[in-house]
Structure formats: structure tokens, C-alpha cells
Amino acid sequence: MHVLSVKGLSKRYPNFTLQNITFSIKPGRIMGLIGKNGAGKSTTLKSMLNLVHPDEGTIQMFGKDFKQNEESCKQDLGVVLGGIDFYNHKKLKDIAKVTKRFYKNWDEAAFQKYLQTFSLDPNKKVKELSTGMKVKFMIAIALSHRAKLLILDEPTSGLDPVSRDELLALFRQLVKGGERSILFSTHITSDLEKCADDITYIKDGKLLKSAEKSVFINSFQHLKEPGETGALSLEEIMIRTERRAYDV
Numbered sequence: 746m747h748v749l750s751v752k753g754l755s756k757r758y759p760n761f762t763l764q765n766i767t768f769s770i771k772p773g774r775i776m777g778l779i780g781k782n783g784a785g786k787s788t789t790l791k792s793m794l795n796l797v798h799p800d801e802g803t804i805q806m807f808g809k810d811f812k813q814n815e816e817s818c819k820q821d822l823g824v825v826l827g828g829i830d831f832y833n834h835k836k837l838k839d840i841a842k843v844t845k846r847f848y849k850n851w852d853e854a855a856f857q858k859y860l861q862t863f864s865l866d867p868n869k870k871v872k873e874l875s876t877g878m879k880v881k882f883m884i885a886i887a888l889s890h891r892a893k894l895l896i897l898d899e900p901t902s903g904l905d906p907v908s909r910d911e912l913l914a915l916f917r918q919l920v921k922g923g924e925r926s927i928l929f930s931t932h933i934t935s936d937l938e939k940c941a942d943d944i945t946y947i948k949d950g951k952l953l954k955s956a957e958k959s960v961f962i963n964s965f966q967h968l969k970e971p972g973e974t975g976a977l978s979l980e981e982i983m984i985r986t987e988r989r990a991y992d993v
């Protein structure tokens with residue numbers, strides 16, 4: 746069974762159209778959603794989650810229709826889209842106090858453990874946290890209500906290489922038991938080389954390919970120039986797919 750199955754998702758903005766996006770995620774897997782700036786990654790995540798109204802498409806989450814079962818799906822879902830900057834003056838422990846009321850499965854002991862593991866002081870205010878600490882706090886919240894699917898929009902952007910590596914290692918750790926899955930968007934292809942099982946590539950609002958990572962990489966090897974040896978990396982695949990000649 747799939748944890749998430751997105752079929753034919755479309756969203757029309759005046760100057761941009763997300764068209765017919767289809768992909769699915771199995772339990773215990775990490776899917777990377779890639780595409781250059783403005784390709785439609787955030788629009789895909791927001792439309793899927795009904796944060797913006799999609800024009801077409803169906804979303805199955807945990808085997809249920811997401812639209813019909815939004816409240817129950819959200820119990821098992823952790824979403825980190827953008828920051829938590831609107832809570833800038835709130836202490837972490839106060840945000841947790843409000844958040845936990847929404848979740849039937851809230852595990853206070855687990856929350857305390859994650860705060861310790863991530864070296865987060867519950868008495869600190871959001872504005873006192875670094876970018877990496879903010880991401881970790883949001884993940885701690887998601888894990889404390891035992892989310893089975895984490896959806897993260899560019900969680901590694903703005904992090905230094907050490908913090909990025911740490912976060913990617915944490916992602917691998919989280920899916921190891923086979924019970925959680927992660928969908929995260931990024932344009933940092935090296936993150937995906939390290940961490941993703943599956944890749945979905947969106948270009949100009951359209952789905953270019955969604956596949957297991959090695960299948961994905963193999964399917965773009967025709968982009969190699971004559972005489973080039975070795976497989977093209979994800980970065981090379983993306984650069985060559987997106988390359989434009991500027992006529993200046």
C-alpha cells in the first residue's frame with residue numbers, strides 16, 4: 746500500500762500552471778521532489794494538502810481520500826512548509842502546549858526526548874533559534890504526535906553543510922523502521938544523492954519523471970556527451986535538462 750498517492754494534480758495561477766502531477770510514496774521511503782526555482786514544487790505540496798485549492802486531482806493518504814478525511818489524515822501527518830517565524834516571540838514549550846491539544850497521539854515523553862536529542866531548550870523563544878534548530882523543532886513536534894508521513898518544503902535550505910548532513914542522516918534514521926515516510930522538496934541535488942530512495946522531478950509545472958533513484962538516474966544517461974565516461978550525477982542531469990542559451 747502507498748502512504749501517499751497523488752493523481753492528476755493540477756493548479757492554475759494566472760501566470761503558471763501545475764499540470765497533471767502524479768506520484769506515490771511507499772512506507773519507509775524518502776522521496777525527493779526536485780525542480781529549479783519556480784518549477785512548482787511548493788505549489789505541488791500546497792495543492793496536495795489543500796492549502797491552496799487544486800483545480801484537478803485526487804490525493805490518497807494512508808489509504809484514504811485526503812479531501813474527505815482531512816482531519817483524520819492530519820493526525821498522522823507532519824508538515825513543515827516555510828518557517829515558524831510567526832511564533833517568533835513564543836517559547837518552544839508554549840508552542841508545544843498549544844500544538845499538542847490537536848493531536849490524539851501526542852506523546853509528551855517522546856517530545857521531551859526529542860528536545861534533548863536535538864539540544865533544544867524549551868525555554869528558548871523561536872527568534873533565538875538558528876535556521877537548523879527551527880527545522881529540528883518542527884520535526885520534533887511532528888515526531889511527537891507519531892506522524893507516519895513528513896512533508897517538508899526545502900528543509901535543508903539555509904543550513905550549513907554540517908547541519909545539512911546531520912539533518913539528512915536524521916531523515917534516514919526516521920524511515921529505517923519502515924513505518925514512516927518522508928517527502929521533501931529541494932533544489933540541492935546532493936541532498937538527494939545522499940538521502941533519497943525515490944525522485945520526482947518537476948519542470949515548468951509538469952512532471953518529468955518519478956522513479957526509484959537508480960532508475961531515475963539511468964533514464965537520463967542519454968544526456969551524456971560523446972566520449973564522456975561515468976554516469977551523470979543528479980546535478981548534471983538537472984543542469985543539462987534545464988540548460989538554456991541566453992541570447993545577449
Ligand SMILES: Nc1ncnc2c1ncn2[C@@H]1O[C@H](COP(=O)(O)OP(=O)(O)OP(=O)(O)O)[C@@H](O)[C@H]1O
Nearest residue numbers: 758759761780781782783784785786787788789932
Ligand atoms: N499565490 C500565487 N499566486 C500566483 N502565482 C503563484 C502563487 N504561488 C506561486 N505562484 C507561481 O507559481 C510558480 C511556481 O512557484 P512555486 O513556489 O511552486 O515554485 P518552487 O518550485 O517551489 O520554487 P522555489 O524553488 O523557488 O521555491 C511561480 O511562477 C510562482 O510565481
